[in-house]
Amino acid sequence: xxxxxxHQNGDVLAFSGDLVAKNVGGIWKSSIAAAKRAQxxxxxxxxxxxxxxxxxxxxxxxxxxRTHGGDMHLQGAETQGTALLAQLRKIIPPPLTRQExxxxxxxxxxxxxxxxxxxxxxxxxxxxxxxxxxxLALPAKLRYLRGSNFAHIADNAGLKALPxxxxxxxxxxxxxxxxxxxPMQQFGADLYVADLVALSLFRELGPLLVSVILAGRTGSAxxxxxxxxxVNEEIAxxxxxxxxxxxMLVLPRxxxxxxxxxxxxxxxxVSGLIGMGVxxxxxxxxxxxxxxxxxxxxxxxxxxxxxxxxxxxxxxVAMIGCRSGLTAGNGPRxxxxxxxxxxxxxxxxxxxxxxxxxxxxxxxxL
Amino acid sequence: xxCIIQVDDVAQQFGDRVIFKNVSFTVDEREIFVILGGSGxxxxxxxxxxxxxxxxxxxxxxxxxxxxxxxxxxxxxNIGVMFQSxxxxxxxxxxxxxxxxxxxxxxxPAAARNEIARMKLAMVGLxxxxxxxxxxxxxxxxxxxAIARALALDPPVLFLDEPSAGLDPITSAGLDxxxxxxxxxxxxxxxxxxHELQSILAISDRCVMLDREAQGMIAMGKPKxxxxxxxxxxxxxxxxxESV
Ligand SMILES: Nc1ncnc2c1ncn2[C@@H]1O[C@H](COP(=O)(O)OP(=O)(O)OP(=O)(O)O)[C@@H](O)[C@H]1O
Ligand SMILES: [Mg+2]
Numbered sequence: 001x002x003x004x005x006x007h008q009n010g011d012v013l014a015f016s017g018d019l020v021a022k023n024v025g026g027i028w029k030s031s032i033a034a035a036k037r038a039q040x041x042x043x044x045x046x047x048x049x050x051x052x053x054x055x056x057x058x059x060x061x062x063x064x065x066r067t068h069g070g071d072m073h074l075q076g077a078e079t080q081g082t083a084l085l086a087q088l089r090k091i092i093p094p095p096l097t098r099q100e101x102x103x104x105x106x107x108x109x110x111x112x113x114x115x116x117x118x119x120x121x122x123x124x125x126x127x128x129x130x131x132x133x134x135x136l137a138l139p140a141k142l143r144y145l146r147g148s149n150f151a152h153i154a155d156n157a158g159l160k161a162l163p164x165x166x167x168x169x170x171x172x173x174x175x176x177x178x179x180x181x182x183p184m185q186q187f188g189a190d191l192y193v194a195d196l197v198a199l200s201l202f203r204e205l206g207p208l209l210v211s212v213i214l215a216g217r218t219g220s221a222x223x224x225x226x227x228x229x230x231v232n233e234e235i236a237x238x239x240x241x242x243x244x245x246x247x248m249l250v251l252p253r254x255x256x257x258x259x260x261x262x263x264x265x266x267x268x269x270v271s272g273l274i275g276m277g278v279x280x281x282x283x284x285x286x287x288x289x290x291x292x293x294x295x296x297x298x299x300x301x302x303x304x305x306x307x308x309x310x311x312x313x314x315x316x317v318a319m320i321g322c323r324s325g326l327t328a329g330n331g332p333r334x335x336x337x338x339x340x341x342x343x344x345x346x347x348x349x350x351x352x353x354x355x356x357x358x359x360x361x362x363x364x365x366l
Numbered sequence: 367x368x369c370i371i372q373v374d375d376v377a378q379q380f381g382d383r384v385i386f387k388n389v390s391f392t393v394d395e396r397e398i399f400v401i402l403g404g405s406g407x408x409x410x411x412x413x414x415x416x417x418x419x420x421x422x423x424x425x426x427x428x429x430x431x432x433x434x435x436x437x438x439x440x441x442x443x444n445i446g447v448m449f450q451s452x453x454x455x456x457x458x459x460x461x462x463x464x465x466x467x468x469x470x471x472x473x474x475p476a477a478a479r480n481e482i483a484r485m486k487l488a489m490v491g492l493x494x495x496x497x498x499x500x501x502x503x504x505x506x507x508x509x510x511x512a513i514a515r516a517l518a519l520d521p522p523v524l525f526l527d528e529p530s531a532g533l534d535p536i537t538s539a540g541l542d543x544x545x546x547x548x549x550x551x552x553x554x555x556x557x558x559x560x561h562e563l564q565s566i567l568a569i570s571d572r573c574v575m576l577d578r579e580a581q582g583m584i585a586m587g588k589p590k591x592x593x594x595x596x597x598x599x600x601x602x603x604x605x606x607x608e609s610v
Contacts, residue, residue, distance in 0.1 A: 020520065021471075021472050021474065022471070024474065025475065055482060055520050055552070056474070059478075083550055087489075088489070093484045093485065093488040093493045099497065240445065241466070242470075243467070
């Protein structure tokens, strides 16, 4: 396939090569700019060197005409595309509305800041699961991600879950502290409640509870979303467009879930500790003693192990959710079933993985 | 490049239930080929086979010289599909539905993609609805938007599953005109599933009629010829609006 190019011969703008969607991307902006610069009242464009012109090419010519403001004269217009051009000229949509312009500007800004390297870096730092990095590095597949709405998914999975996580964390911290403080008081060991709660939150309860919340909120949402797409033949439509649904739909969801997980776990841990602190302060311990006891009992390694586990849980929950959605049957009932199986599957996987980690960490002496 | 479609002795069954068998035809370049037949006779199923979504139980299909089961990727670079349900991406507005393929497969800048997508939407008469979500438009609009999406990359072959079903006669006639225009301007080949006699007579060069009882094709040819003469009761009934 020949690449399209623009040459300026005096007042004449001459195109060469096929003016088709695959080719005009590289010359779009320069062509529009050239049309804007052109001084003559009539914009003369030579298309004799263009064997094929498709809608994209015709739209480019018409956009050039509009940008120039005057008439357009086409030289060498025996090509197939001129009939198309005439058709399109009749239906030319009005110039962009303000809203659309703002949107286009936003998109242009997003394109301008070279997203791939930056996003790759972010993902590398935040996530050490090798698979996703490897998948993202596959340049052939990377383009499928352009259609996905990563920020939106991450916002839904993360930020919107935060109030629930904080509330649950606080309550669980209080309940744990209260339940254990009473028997431990009998041995005069009630300050050790801080050890107990901090350790169990960091190593077990934090990751586990957040993962269950993720399965209930996000795993089911993924399943319902993709299940609906499956039922509406949207997945089939993507496939026939040549876009891999796994890459475009699953990868960003798994990555979003894994990325928001540490933040959610931190929120859960911190609010749990605060809940415990409140109870212990009611029991008469000063804040400094509680904090001292926590830092003495639980080290950064407990905390980090928890985070690591949580990210693995998140990947599993998200993948199970997406899989249930993509393999949904037909009809509206299938969506409900997919959501149910996503939640059940997510929770079961979380507990199984947790058991596996317990054995693994024990063996490794962690 | 000549882009013809060959369907060679294709069959499909779900479980024990045979939907059709021994279906064979060729669609020439720039032809508008219609698949027609009663509800449930397997038109959509045949279309899904032709676009590589459903491997045929027997026989083979090639599009533009590529086998749909073994060279699916190559086939998909050459086709645009409008599903019977429209199948618009519900989370994206119409403009984004159309720009998606351009964003993935071309290096067009965002402004260019929007401009081209708006042109495609204008082609199907949806200039004003560009920023609406699929949930906010009518069924007929969704079908037209789905056609605009299928046109996104100006593919040489377009598969349309009931483009005019459920549309008012004027919009439906407008769609027929659009299809004829696209054939002229883009040189595209069309495989269209439709029930609308008006539309068949207006656009189709040739058509094939499937039948559920017969489990396969019962007639093929130019619609005018089929209308003028056929030995088969069903065909006569359809083309001349007789009752069977
Ligand atoms: N995935 C499937 N599993 C089982 N049976 C199916 C499946 N898809 C279609 N069928 C059956 O195949 C037959 C043909 O279906 P198809 O959707 O191709 O019909 P159609 O000719 O397009 O009908 P309509 O005009 O109503 O759209 C139907 O009887 C349908 O029940
Ligand atoms: Mg059908």
